[in-house]
Amino acid sequence: MPETVLSLKNASVFQRENLILSDVNVTVEKGEFVYLIGKTGTGKSSFMKTLYGDLPLTKGEGNIVGYDLPTLKENDIPFLRRKLGVVFQDFKLLNDRTVKNNLLFVLNATGWKDKAAMDTRIDAVLDKVAMKTKSFKYPYQLSGGEQQRVAIARALLNDPELILADEPTGNLDPQTSVEVMEVLQEINKNGNTILMATHDYALLLKYPSKTLKCDENQIFEVVQKTV
Amino acid sequence: MEVIYNNFERLIVSTSQIQKSLYFCAGNQLQSMASSFEKYQKRRLISSYFSVVISISLVLFLLGLLGLLVLNTKKVADHFKEKIALTVYLKDTAKEVEITQLKQSLALAEYTKTAEYISKEQAAEEHSATIGENFMEFLGYNPLQNSIDVYLLADYVSPEKLEEITTELISKNFVDEVVYDKPLIALLNDNVKKISLWVLIISSLFTFIAVLLINSSIRLSVYAKRFTIKTMQMVGATKRFIRRPFIWKSVKLGMLGAVLAMIGMALVLYYLNKTFPQLQLLQDKVMIGALFAFIFLMGLFITWLSTYFATQRFLNLRTDELYY
Numbered sequence: 001m002p003e004t005v006l007s008l009k010n011a012s013v014f015q016r017e018n019l020i021l022s023d024v025n026v027t028v029e030k031g032e033f034v035y036l037i038g039k040t041g042t043g044k045s046s047f048m049k050t051l052y053g054d055l056p057l058t059k060g061e062g063n064i065v066g067y068d069l070p071t072l073k074e075n076d077i078p079f080l081r082r083k084l085g086v087v088f089q090d091f092k093l094l095n096d097r098t099v100k101n102n103l104l105f106v107l108n109a110t111g112w113k114d115k116a117a118m119d120t121r122i123d124a125v126l127d128k129v130a131m132k133t134k135s136f137k138y139p140y141q142l143s144g145g146e147q148q149r150v151a152i153a154r155a156l157l158n159d160p161e162l163i164l165a166d167e168p169t170g171n172l173d174p175q176t177s178v179e180v181m182e183v184l185q186e187i188n189k190n191g192n193t194i195l196m197a198t199h200d201y202a203l204l205l206k207y208p209s210k211t212l213k214c215d216e217n218q219i220f221e222v223v224q225k226t227v
Numbered sequence: 228m229e230v231i232y233n234n235f236e237r238l239i240v241s242t243s244q245i246q247k248s249l250y251f252c253a254g255n256q257l258q259s260m261a262s263s264f265e266k267y268q269k270r271r272l273i274s275s276y277f278s279v280v281i282s283i284s285l286v287l288f289l290l291g292l293l294g295l296l297v298l299n300t301k302k303v304a305d306h307f308k309e310k311i312a313l314t315v316y317l318k319d320t321a322k323e324v325e326i327t328q329l330k331q332s333l334a335l336a337e338y339t340k341t342a343e344y345i346s347k348e349q350a351a352e353e354h355s356a357t358i359g360e361n362f363m364e365f366l367g368y369n370p371l372q373n374s375i376d377v378y379l380l381a382d383y384v385s386p387e388k389l390e391e392i393t394t395e396l397i398s399k400n401f402v403d404e405v406v407y408d409k410p411l412i413a414l415l416n417d418n419v420k421k422i423s424l425w426v427l428i429i430s431s432l433f434t435f436i437a438v439l440l441i442n443s444s445i446r447l448s449v450y451a452k453r454f455t456i457k458t459m460q461m462v463g464a465t466k467r468f469i470r471r472p473f474i475w476k477s478v479k480l481g482m483l484g485a486v487l488a489m490i491g492m493a494l495v496l497y498y499l500n501k502t503f504p505q506l507q508l509l510q511d512k513v514m515i516g517a518l519f520a521f522i523f524l525m526g527l528f529i530t531w532l533s534t535y536f537a538t539q540r541f542l543n544l545r546t547d548e549l550y551y
Contacts (some may be wrong), residue, residue, distance in 0.1 A: 078465045106462045109464030109467075
């Protein structure tokens with residue numbers, strides 16, 4: 001029986017008092033690669049934010065990697081995020097330190113102590129995204145695609161049960177998007193679960209997978225027509 | 228053919244090796260150039276900490292000077308109070324024994340700092356010297372009286388205490404008159420009270436300004452990093468973990484500022500002591516040490532507290548609230 005990492009039942013997503021999505025029923029099983037598509041402003045990002053605890057879930061049931069979202073406490077949020085890997089459209093790397101120190105910060109913040117183990121882990125994740133040779137660079141010295149790959153490496157550090165990628169290719173050119181997508185596919189093949197919000201339909205066609213669509217305050221599964 | 232080819236290959240290999248090592252050298256140089264450029268850029272940004280340190284140290288310096296003033300107002304006031312003399316005029320009929328006895332009892336009294344007997348001849352001499360002519364020549368006799376000048380301890384220089392002493396002395400039948408500058412003493416006591424009050428008000432105002440100024444410069448430097456703080460939260464760092472380096476950094480700035488302020492205070496103290504040694508500014512070593520410790524702790528405490536609240540503010544905001 002497959003393990004469920006994310007399940008929402010009759011959940012509503014609010015931005016302050018504004019209802020963004022209602023009656024959301026979503027389940028994601030371990031090892032899946034799920035797309036979340038929809039026009040801008042339909043609530044993809046709000047949905048993602050609710051999942052990683054930046055917006056509270058006030059209505060409905062929700063469980064993500066073992067945390068109950070409606071009863072999630074402020075103090076538990078950091079620990080929820082350690083079990084998730086979040087990749088943002090604008091990368092959100094720490095610009096005041098090198099790639100290696102960016103990753104080192106995450107490891108330090110999440111309770112790693114052994115220096116040697118930390119170095120090995122950083123090398124391993126950077127190797128996965130083919131950025132091992134640029135660990136001494138500052139984020140602003142890297143191209144967008146490279147920064148996004150570092151961000152993916154950062155998301156991988158703590159071996160997350162679920163990777164949330166909020167339009168990871170939104171700022172990238174088509175060719176770099178494909179490169180980043182290859183990295184994500186590769187990670188998915190190794191057994192990581194990925195939920196990726198995107199509006200890049202070309203990627204959907206190239207790498208078909210289970211797809212959820214946000215539209216008119218609803219999320220529903222769509223079946224891709226195979227051409 | 229084979230041999231030539233092999234040699235040719237070796238040649239290519241060796242030239243490519245040379246090239247590689249050349250690239251390596253150039254790369255090294257580039258890297259070191261890049262890092263010196265980065266250092267320069269970083270230094271330009273560090274100068275913004277400079278103003279934080281300067282404002283902390285200036286404010287603490289002023290606070291310390293006020294502290295010194297508070298510690299020394301009493302000393303300065305006492306210095307003036309002990310310059311005031313109470314003059315006891317003796318009747319000409321007073322016996323030698325009585326005078327000696329009074330001199331002794333005044334010298335031993337708890338309120339006396341020093342007591343000095345001035346005979347009528349001595350007084351006449353002094354008086355003549357001050358007015359520039361010998362008044363006894365046309366008067367034919369010495370109208371002055373024998374007197375004792377009593378310099379009192381500061382604690383007894385108040386209108387009430389002086390009144391008490393006067394009544395006690397005047398009750399002796401050989402004492403003609405007891406004279407002191409009544410309005411001066413009233414004025415002095417009044418002014419000391421007023422000055423102490425104002426020093427207290429000004430120092431509390433300065434403490435308030437110190438906290439406000441340091442707080443706002445620290446808030447600004449944390450505000451500049453608000454998105455960094457949010458990103459740190461996104462990757463699963465706890466609030467405490469994020470706060471720690473911020474607090475450590477500002478506490479270091481606070482300590483630096485406090486040390487600068489203390490150096491300034493020490494210099495001021497040194498010169499004041501050299502110029503006015505009679506104030507004995509350095510006499511009370513414990514109080515001065517306590518003042519320095521207070522300034523240091525103040526620098527530490529204010530920076531710690533304001534960084535705590537500044538970071539906490541941004542830690543508690545949601546991402547989209549940062550843009551307001």
